[in-house]
Structure formats: C-alpha cells, structure tokens
Amino acid sequence: MARVRVDADGGPPPVAGGRHKGSKRPHTNATVAGVRRLIEETTLTHREIAARMGVANGTIAKWTRDFGWQRHPFAPAANDKMPTARAGRRLKLRMLGNKLHLLAERCAAELWSSPSVDLDRLIEAMQVLKMARLEYMGNV
Template sequence: MPRPPHTPPPIHRLRIRPDAPKPGEPPAIDAARPRTNGKASKRPHNDLTVQAVRHLIETSVLNYSDISTRTGVGRASISRWARDGGWTRPLDAPRATDRMPSERAGRKLKQRKLATRLHALAERMIRELEQSQHVEPDELMQALQVLKMARLEAQGRRKRAKWSGPSETGAQWASKQDAIKTALKEMRRGGVDIDRAPREALDLVIDALPSPDDDHPALRQRGKRKK
C-alpha cells in the first residue's frame, strides 16, 4: 500500500548489543539485575545500558548531562565508567570536569581530585620501594604517611573550620598560613606524621586549599533587602 504524501519515513530503533564475552567470562546481562533478600542490586544498570553509555561517550559530542538525560544514568556513574574503562571521547567533544588539566582546574575540582592524586602518589612510592634492592626506613615511613593521607581524604574529613584571622576593612580575612596550619592539624589528628610525609604530598594538600578570596564576606552576593 503506497504511503500518503508528506509522511515521514518510519523510525527504526537500533539495539546496542554487548561485546561477545571472552573465553571463561560470563555472558552479558541484558535484563534488570535480580534483587537479593528484597534489596536492590548495588549495580542497578545492566550491561546493555553500560554499552549504550559507552557508545554515546565514544561516538557523540554530547556532554555528560545530555548523555545522562538520554540513558537515565547519573553523571557520577558516567564519569566513573569512562575513567575506569578508559573510554575516549571525540576530539570535538566537550571535556569532562574530572579530566580537566590541573593547571586549569579550579579549587573545588582540585579538592575532589586530591584523594585520587594522593593514592596515585602512594602507589608510585610503593612500586619504587618494591623495585628497589635496599629499602631505607625513611622512604618506607614516607610511603606510609602518604597512604594515611590518601585514606583520610577518601573517607572524607570533617568540614574545615571557617576562615579566621586578621581582619581588613572590618571583614574577617584568613591568611594562607592559617589555612595550611588547619589542614596539617587535621592530618595529624588522622594519624599522619607530618615530619615524615614527603614534600610532594604536602604540596598537593596545600594546593587544594580554597583561596581566602573565595569565601570573603565582602564578595558574597547580597540578598534582597527586607523592608
């Protein structure tokens, strides 16, 4: 039967199939994951959903928000899958914030990436110790302190105290030295021996500290004045 004029062609839905499993691996899950003891699975997305996200990451120029809207997967999960799986984006695709170069990263992003950087530094130091024929006690203690620092950042320390220090023009103003002392005190309370920690790890912590200008009362946006 001929199609009426000015009728758009039918839309065919393409189904993304997962890659064939390697020898010895279980087949891909293409249905909802079963519940265990009435509780939902900690991995609610099936393998087909993961493949759909990967397809959009590697072939489209959509940002993470648009991919999240299309697939129903949160941006945090998309970012974690792309990072752990080593997925590559097209050259003209927008760059994710967690893959922004350190030179362009803001203070908040540096704070989020601090635990990852400390963990990578600890792994590198441990790898160097394993390859070394003679292990110095000082080097071993330095690696141990970096591991403690990475653990504290991964666990999430208490909210840093508000800036306090000498005031200018009647507003509270904190100096960089006060912020450094506060961060080092929190590390000491977590069991880190600052004197034995390597300078590279301490520089990562100091570099991730927020700038005093970010929370200055005079720079906050004023609300509407009450009548």
C-alpha cells in the same frame, strides 16, 4: 488524527524482565553497554548521552570514572575532570586522593627497586600511604 511513533535509539532491545523495583542496579546491562559505546566512540557530551540513553548525567560521569572508560579523543572534557581554583570540595578531595595514591605507589616502586632499605624513605612512604587511605575513607 494520526499518531507517529519515534524511537529514541535503534539500539539493542533491553534485557527481558529488567530489574526488580528498588534494585541497587536500576539500569540493564544493555543500557550500560550502550552508554559505554557512546562514551568511547562518539563526541557527544555527557548531557547529550544522558538524554539519548535515559540515564542521569551524574550516573554517566560516575560510570566513566569507576569503570575507567576512555573518552573519544575529540570529545569534550567532562566538567568533573577540570582542575580549577573554583572546583568544589569533592573534586578537590578526589584529585588530592589520586595524587596521594600515585605518590605512594611511586615511593613503593622506588623502595622495591633499591638494593638497600632507606629507613627514612620507608617511613615517608608509609606516611603517604596512610594519608591516601584516610583521604579515601573521607571520600567514600
């Protein structure tokens, strides 16, 4: 009987020693760098990248969102980015939080660029900022 060894990926070797058991960061920097390379340079889906790198699909989606990685132009869009009527509660809250944050930034930019202070506009901007903060606190 002959045994054949197949390497999953010919990428760089993992960091020597790895992480200690129970670490808050169970993946090495080399793994994160490999996932980022596949996200930004290939058209693979998140599931295919997860299978290749040995990382959970949700972890890849979280890293992509948190680190601001940009997908390859021809890569399929991630499911957690699709705005639909059937979207889950968390996706709807995250999208609402992003919209409120952009609205608050736009109001602040308009206030900074105007020569005089409009009290009503200032109050509106502060209310939008307060809603965005409350939304962020609810999502964390």
